[in-house]
Amino acid sequence: MQKIITKYFENWNSHNVEALSSLFDEKITLKDWDISAHGIDQVTEANQKIFISAPKIRAEIIDISFNEKYTYANLIIHIDDDIKLNVIDVIKIRNGKIVSLSAYRQ
Secondary structure: OHHHHHHHHHHHHOOOHHHHHOOEEEEEEEEOOOOEEEOHHHHHHHHHHHHHHOOOOEEEEEEEEEOOOEEEEEEEEEOOOOOEEEEEEEEEEEOOEEEEEEEEEO
């Protein structure tokens, strides 16, 4: 699980949509305060739109914890050089693929 999460954040920070989608289950769901996407195509497209609208966006990991079902990531999302958001990601992995991502703005 930890290896998948590490790859997820590496690919997200490098804006590598193709590598991100390889980590996603076909029926993945993504929810945050602005987005709700279902299925690998919609979630991949949603990530691409984020990267286009905020070309400097990156996630700074403060800490990560795991249990049997979920990963909880405490993050600072750097939108650009000046704008930062505190966010908690809740990620569910099943059969080696990410099946859900929920991001909560603090």
